[in-house]
Amino acid sequence: MLLTRACRFVDRHFGVTRSFNGKRLRLPTPTRVHFSYFSDCHYEREEWKSTKCCRPGDTAVDVGANIGVISAFLADAVSATGCVYALEPNPSVFSLLTETISMNSYGNVIPLQVAAGSALAVSDFYIEEWGAFQPCSSLAPKTGTARAQKVIQAPLDFLLAGVSRIDYIKLDVEGAELNVLRGAVDLIEKHRPLIQVEVHGMYMPSFGDSVADLFAFLCAREYSALNLVDDTIVDVTQFEKDTKLHVATPYNGSDGATQGYGQLLFFNSDRSYISKLFPCAH
Numbered sequence: 001m002l003l004t005r006a007c008r009f010v011d012r013h014f015g016v017t018r019s020f021n022g023k024r025l026r027l028p029t030p031t032r033v034h035f036s037y038f039s040d041c042h043y044e045r046e047e048w049k050s051t052k053c054c055r056p057g058d059t060a061v062d063v064g065a066n067i068g069v070i071s072a073f074l075a076d077a078v079s080a081t082g083c084v085y086a087l088e089p090n091p092s093v094f095s096l097l098t099e100t101i102s103m104n105s106y107g108n109v110i111p112l113q114v115a116a117g118s119a120l121a122v123s124d125f126y127i128e129e130w131g132a133f134q135p136c137s138s139l140a141p142k143t144g145t146a147r148a149q150k151v152i153q154a155p156l157d158f159l160l161a162g163v164s165r166i167d168y169i170k171l172d173v174e175g176a177e178l179n180v181l182r183g184a185v186d187l188i189e190k191h192r193p194l195i196q197v198e199v200h201g202m203y204m205p206s207f208g209d210s211v212a213d214l215f216a217f218l219c220a221r222e223y224s225a226l227n228l229v230d231d232t233i234v235d236v237t238q239f240e241k242d243t244k245l246h247v248a249t250p251y252n253g254s255d256g257a258t259q260g261y262g263q264l265l266f267f268n269s270d271r272s273y274i275s276k277l278f279p280c281a282h
Contacts, residue, residue: 047070047170047172047196047198047263048069048070048073049228050170050196050228050263050265051070051073051074051077051168051170052077053168053194053196053265053274054074054077054078054082054167054168055077055078055167056077056078056079056081056082057078057079057081057082058077058078058082058165058167058168059078059082059083059084059085059163059164059165059166059167059168060074060077060078060082060083060084060085060166060167060168060169060170061084061085061087061156061160061166061168061169061170061193062074062084062085062086062087062170063087063116063156063169063170063171063172063173063180064087064088064170064171064172064173064174065086065087065088065097065111066088066093066096066097066135066172067093067096067097067100068086068088068096068097068100068101068109068111069100070170070172071084071086071097071100071101071106071109072100072104072106072109074109074168074170075106075108075109078108079108080107080108082108083108083109083110084106084108084109084110085110085112085159085160085163086101086109086110086111086112087112087114087115087116087159088111088112088113089113089114089115089125089151089152089153090125090127090134090137090149090151091113091149091151092134093134093137094111094113097111098111112159113151113152114151114152114153114154114159115139115151115152115153115154116153116154116155116156116159116173116180116183116184117139117153117154117155117176117179117180117183118155118179118180118182118183119153119155119183120153120154120155120158121152121153122150122151122152122153123139123150123151123152123153124139124148124149124150124151125137125138125139125148125149125150125151126138126139126140126141126142126146126147126148126149127146127147127148127149128141128142128143128145128146129145129146129147136174137174138173138174138175138176138203139153139173139176139179139207140174140175140176140203140206140207141206142174142203142206154183155182155183155184156169156180156183156184156187157183157184157185157186157187158183160187161186165191166187166191166193167191167193167194168193168194168195168196169184169193169194169195169196170196170197171195171196171197171198172198173200174200174203175200175202175203175204175205175206175207175209176207177197177199177200177204177209177214178204178207178209178213178214178217179207179209181195181214181217181218182217188221189221192268194265194266194267194274195218195223195265195266195267196228196263196264196265196266197214197263197264197265197266198262198263199211199214199262199263199264215236218266221268222268223266223267223268224266224267224268225264225265225266225267226264226265226266226267226274227262227263227264228262228263228264228265236264
């Protein structure tokens with residue numbers, strides 16, 4: 001009994017250490033109910049593998065950072081000479097993000113409690129009460145039970161206007177992909193970063209967009225796309241209505257490909273070093 005109480009005290013004040021995807025991290029205790037999810041080898045597999053595209057000294061932006069798992073991979077990739085901006089608007093989840101950063105002593109991660117978007121405004125952010133870290137929450141409701149929370153929405157062009165270099169942007173924003181990119185036009189034109197997008201085609205209509213619109217937006221800016229599938233990359237030159245994105249495993253038990261769900265890496269220059277990291281499927 002005394003040992004159990006002591007363990008609970010340590011967990012509550014110092015978090016719990018878990019290893020997943022080859023990395024050991026201290027995680028805030030509210031996430032303990034999802035340790036089986038974190039420990040799964042497929043947890044955000046393509047997202048964390050694509051962080052290998054970052055190099056020491058790079059500046060990375062994690063939009064939709066949640067509790068900071070991918071931010072941790074980015075922090076290691078850019079090293080102490082680089083920087084990671086981690087954006088998470090959900091107040092309760094943001095507190096977990098700051099705890100993850102603190103517990104793992106990531107001095108190169110700057111957390112920002114804000115929703116990246118196309119306008120500077122106070123907006124409703126819809127919190128889906130699923131899990132301790134509410135990963136399906138976004139600027140548009142997905143269910144009738146979503147709880148609205150006022151948050152600050154700001155364009156990346158505004159938030160990062162003074163940043164001298166931006167090399168990599170990761171987006172995991174539950175359908176708001178284009179909403180974020182429309183607020184980052186100047187940043188994209190100036191810095192030409194790699195852009196890793198977790199595409200939620202099934203949610204994009206809530207924002208008046210589609211996967212085809214996403215391709216059109218970035219192709220117009222001379223970006224090409226690679227579809228990340230486990231340890232490989234698949235060239236994607238365009239997205240037509242009958243095109244399916246390739247996925248490693250079904251999303252929530254459904255056929256994610258037909259819903260436009262998948263991981264895309266948009267690039268605009270020599271991809272040779274990317275191909276070294278991901279064996280090309282075809």
